[in-house]
Amino acid sequence: MEAIRCLADTADELGESPVWDPRDHCVWWLDNLKPAIHRCDPATGAHAEWKLPEFVGSIGLRAKGGFIAGTLQGFAVIEPEKGIFETIARPEPDRPGNRMNDGKVDRRGRFWCGGMNARFVETYEPSASLWRLDPDGSVHRMETGIIVGNGIAFSPDDRTMYLSDSSAKTVWAYDFDLDAGTIGNRRIFLSATNFPGHNGKVDGAAVDTDGFYWAALPYDGLLMRYAPDGRIDRCYRMPSSCPTMPSFGGAAHDVMFVTTARKFLNGWQRGVQRWEGALLEVTGLGVKGLPEPMFAG
Secondary structure, rough: OOOEEEOOOOOOOOOEEEEEEEOOOOOOOOOOOOOOEEEEEEOOEEEEEEEEEOEEEEEEEEEEOEOOOOOEOOOEEEHHHHHHHEEEOOOOOOOOOOOEEEEOOOOOOOOEEEEOOOOOOHHHOOEEEEEEOOOOOOOOEEEEOOOOEEEEEEEEOEEEEEEOOOOOOOOEEEEEEEOOOOEEEEEEEHHHHHOOOOOOOOOEEEEEEOEEEEEEOOOOOOOEEOOOOEEEEEEEEEEOOOOOEEEEEEEOOOEEEEEEOOOOOOOOOOOOOOOOEEEEEEEOOOEEOOOOOOOOO
């Protein structure tokens, strides 16, 4: 039987990028807009927060300690407990209207990050790209024509990569070559017609060991599970109307952590919704995720 509880009631404006760290048995996540990074120990409920100097869209575990991050300027190394925030790459200095958003580490230790047009509400211009940061610090543009890059995930066999453009209401699947770090054969995996909610925007995502794609639909209050062929397998109505990203964790990787946001709530919703901007924990799903890889740089 599935159960949902509030793990940390942090009232995040834009909670994102939950990641389970086996080194301290804690879940870490972001409030992109505060901006801040959180840590919570599910066993004790102990919570800590560190302020960040700029917008951070996503984090991934880093083998040398701390996190690799997609930021306002590009890519950075973050070690919150040491007070380290070091920008290591600025791939688009000529495009100040773009910033990094959703990101994931692949199983060769590279960090993939979808950019976004920070003025997407005004322009809907597909000015952003999908980037790959390698352990040697080199940055590679892997896809163009993106408005808001989200939903990055890799299949368990490492043969498929998923990428969402939330504003285009589309999730694409690519053939993925793990060794070469390349993608190709882009095709539509999900479009607005696959979404039972009225909005159809996929934010963050995760893939379980069965190869099913879990997606947060923040404007519809839904957590979805899609089969590898795009078929809807499960649909959960979340206690917060703005879930933003699911991620597997826990010692057995059978717990799902889901970030939420207050930013997208209407004026009348603020202050009355249960667990708005909280980190949620979902148990009893009967499925498992894979351990999160670590950035090798």
